[in-house]
Amino acid sequence: MLKIPEDIVEQVRSQTDIVDVVSQYVQLKQSGKNLFGLCPFHEERTPSFSVNEEKQIFYCFSCGRGGNVFKFIMEIENLSFPEAVKKVAEMEHLDIDAKYFADTTPVTRETSEQKQLIELHEQTVKLYHHILVNTKMGRTALDYLHKRGVNDETINVYQLGYAPQTRLLKPFFDERKVDYQVLRKSGLFSENQEGQLRDRFVDRVMYPIRNASGQTVAFSGRLLTKNPDLPKYLNSPETELFNKRKILFNLDLARPNIRRHQPALLFEGFMDVISAYQGGIKSGIASMGTSLTEQQIYDIQRITREVVVCYDGDTPGQKAIKRAIDAFKQTNHQLDLKVVSIPDGMDPDEFIRHRGADKFKALLQHAESPIEFDLNYLKQQANLESEEGQAAYISEALKLISTVRSDISKDLYLNRLADEFAIDKQVLKQQLQPLIRKKVTKHNQPAQRPETLQPAAQATQKRDKVVVAQMQLLNRMLHNHDVWLKVTGISGFSFVDEQFQMLYLLAEGYFAKFDQYNVATFSNLITEDSLQSLLMNVEMMNLPEVPSPMEIDNDLDVIMNRAPVETKIKKKRAELQQAAKIGDVDRQRQLMIELLKLEQQKRTTEQV
Structure with missing residues (x-):
């Protein structure tokens, strides 16, 4: 039985445009009477997720999920119906009397254990944050963050914290009589052979990791005191809540800004994202210390068409950019992908702290295409001192140029290659044509259009x-x-x-x-x-x-x-x-x- 009166439910629904809500999670494109996008409920390469603005409903022709705006929020956020009504009202800034939501007990559709694990993490966030900002134990960690240029407002936004040398978390939950098995499965503790649990994170600055819905599901802890026997960064292990191949750090905060037609800025580290956010650049996300995964690319593609890769400027960072570009290529993405090269081997966090956010924004304005980066990267790896090395570079460069869709861009790259190595452009064209024909033959099957899914x-x-x-x-x-x-x-x-x-x-x-x-x-x-x-x-x-x-x-x-x-x-x-x-x-x-x-x-x- 609904705790919210039916007329209030209908008031919220009638004042909400489902397209506005869904667009915060899925990039939609008009196709006939409906809008189409990649389904947020299952992985797919061809859009089969449809929104009908006239009827105010959604439906996926592949997985069969469908309903109105409340059903969408229930599915995407794992909420009960009353919670979904409340969430939609808040999202649309609707002036609904709070008394109608006073009795909406959080009965989420997650399992009881998942709810407990999330609550465990949220309490841990509050404890570590309190220790950081309000206690003597956290003073050194707070000084460290301030020296890194992180101000108090940003510390509060990201709920940064400190796990002290004194192990406090286990006693904290013991006092609250939290079930031992739930503690074991949380990833917040390490377990010895006797089955005893101890705090996993000790003497570390704590970075909460949230899922796309804004729920804390894991942590990353940065060691405060140098210790060669311990890793500098320690992440939560894989749990029922946390799979590092699927999580994108800061996606929950970045998504609204990305939806406002800002490109998604893909960083390597948490501090890159946080420094950018503090500098007013609020569409930054980061993978979890691993190479970019297909699932993460899919999640990015659902919400935007523009991505700028902003990895470190040093040699490992350049290699990571190359891997990221290749990962995007393998998914046959439809993204407008660009790359920023940070000068002087700096990482984005360093660059923003030392040269300012405005200078970083200027770098973004001059982001280069993946083909541009690949050509420069290829040149750095080549031995251009010998004719054999030059010939090998030109051969590989032509393979890259053959993948460029625009004929004008192809011509410009050929001009540059011809000038750089004093080669007749016609000779380069002759070598390029077979490569282009090979690409055309390989990809001559027309892509399925969303319209074919609509009727x-x-x-x-x-x-x-x-x-x-x-x-x-x-x-x-x-x-x-x-x-x-x-x-x-x-x-x-x-x-x-x-x-x-x-x-x-x-x-x-x-x-x-x-x-x-x-x-x-x-x-x-x-x-x-x-x-x-x-x-x-x-x-x-x-x-x-x-x-x-x-x-x-x-x-x-x-x-x-x-x-x-x-x-x-x-x-x-x-x-x-x-x-x-x-x-x-x-x-x-x-x-x-x-x-x-x-x-x-x-x-x-x-x-x-």
Whole structure:
């Protein structure tokens, strides 16, 4: 039972544009009547996630998830329905009386254990942050951060903390009688052979790591006192909450800024992100100390088309940039990718601290293309002192140039190569053409367009006729009052499949309250995911605007006349199989006669 009154729920929904909300998580592009993007609920390369602004609903043609704006937030943020209503109201800055949300007990859809682990991490954040900013134990760590140029406001934004030399975390949770098994699984403690737990992080500046929803799921601790026997940085281990291949540091804070048409700035380290944020550059994210993964690239591609790689300017940093570019290439991304080379071997944090955020912003304005970086990187690795080395470099450079899509850009790169090595440009062109033809042959298959996914009629061709008839009729009944009256006036009418019948019964309840049909409002009455998905599938059908009497009559004929015969045939076939298994010859003979009669009846109804 909803704790928030239905009229308040509808008030929030009606004042919210689902496109504005979804766009904060998914990059959408208009295609026909709908907007399409990469589904945030499963990994895909071709957009099948659709938002219909007119109906205020979303639907994924691949995984089947769908619903209104509340359902989207429930799915993406793992929230209960009341929490989703509250979240949407906050996101849209709607002036709703707080008393309506006072009783929305946080009943998230995560498992009980996940909730406990997240709560454990959130309490740990508060404890370590308090120690850093309010105690003598944290003074040295606070001085360290101040010397690194991190001000108090930034420390509060990122809830930076300090894990002291005195192990306080285990006693802290023991006092609160937290379950031992939950502590074990949290990643906050190390365990000896006797099963005793001790604080994992000791004498470290603590950087909370949050997931895309802003929940703390792990930590990275920077050693405060030098110790050659200990790693400088220590991350939480992999847990039920934390998979470093999937997490992007600062994505929760950066995403709103990226959505406001700022490029995603991809950094290597936490301090790079934090320094940039403090300098007013708030679209920075970082991978978790590993090479960029396919999952991370996918998450970036869902929210933006512009990415600038801002790794360190030293040799390891340049190699890391090369790996990142190659990782992007392997995913066949559709991103506008650029690269910033930090001068003098500095990392972004150093550059911003010593030369200022404005100078760093100027570097961003002159970011180079990946091909530009690759050519420079290739040149640094080549031996240009010998003719053999020059020939090898030119050969590899032409391979890179052959991947450039723009003919003008290709020509400019050829001019530069010809001038640099005093070679006839025509000779370079002759060597380039076979490479281009090879690329064209390899990639001559046209990419699937989002439009091919949009018409539900294409999908329905593969469906059973009875299912199609039920989908079409339900669609017409919901959107056309005359059709609704016609069907409900038929004595004993019911849909063949239980799920369609359930939607039909729910619609009866809806129309008892509302005169006009609104799918986004109707979907609030539906709690089962499978019914939500079916309703969205029905809504996404590409039907003529006005139904013809013949269409309705045909659908009714299939549902009321043909479908019962087909159901009986399926039942008789199952019975025949069972009779054959037990060797009942007389029963098999009788069932065969009944099946023949039913098949004849089916052919007769199809000819009518």
